[in-house]
Amino acid sequence: MIIVIDALNRDRLCELENEMYRLRARVFQNRLGWDVSVRDGLEKxxxxxxxxxxxxxxxxxxxxxxxxxxxxTTGPHMLADVFANILDGEPPLRSPQLWEATRFCVDTERLACGGRTRSSISHVTSEVMIGAFEYGRQAGVLDAIAVIDPVMNRVMIRSGNAPYDYIGKTVDMGKVHALAALLDCSDERIERIRAFSGIRGDVFLTEDQALSLFAKRPSQIPAKTALEIYCDEQIAAASTTKERVDALRLKAALAAKVRSHSNISA
Incomplete structure (x- = not known):
């Protein structure tokens, strides 16, 4: 179920928005090890x-x-100001009818189910895409541009969401390659994603519905253990790629050991 947070409703949905920033921190810093800015647990x-x-x-x-x-894209955006080398010297595309899609992520730890159930990674990925394209289309947007890696490119192709073109060149971005993909905000694209995912009907929540649903979540997030805090500190303090990768591997290995012990105890 989708809620869109923008300048018009941000004040009312600020707690929900902060929870989104916490998800981004867990995914981009803790799981992927990206060099992102996290303050008070929020990635912005x-x-x-x-x-x-x-x-x-x-x-x-x-x-x-x-x-x-x-x-x-009429002002500052990531392709123009962060990933400009993808454009290979060409000026960035700018239009009020072209938006940039970035910071896509899903909570893979919570979404442990497979298949196309409502709690699966595939379902949430498709739902976010449907929400983004339908929201953009209603706002008069014709196209979206996104910086993706080859893995995401293959996922999009398989799920009926294949880019219709690519801009610039593929470049190295740390441990992965990156390319800029163009996607149209069309009824045909939305229908292909819906057909793949089996999602039918309205995916959007009203603000009141979103707040009511958000209030149902557990009131407190379990506190981190001393070991988790240590691992996160090592990841944040890493000054080289090797140090960051080693710290991430240590955290993953310790987490796997804890899960294995829990399964044995159960």
């Missing part, structure tokens, strides 16, 4: 201060399980 960058629209997915228990950021 300079583009979040430009009044983007955030497409946020909530599960039946009120948890934020997926999100995507939509930003106009």
């Amino acid at each position: 960058d300079e583009f979040d201060a430009l009044d983007p629209a955030h497409v946020v997915s909530l599960d039946d228990a009120g948890n934020v399980v997926g999100c995507m950021r939509l930003l106009q």
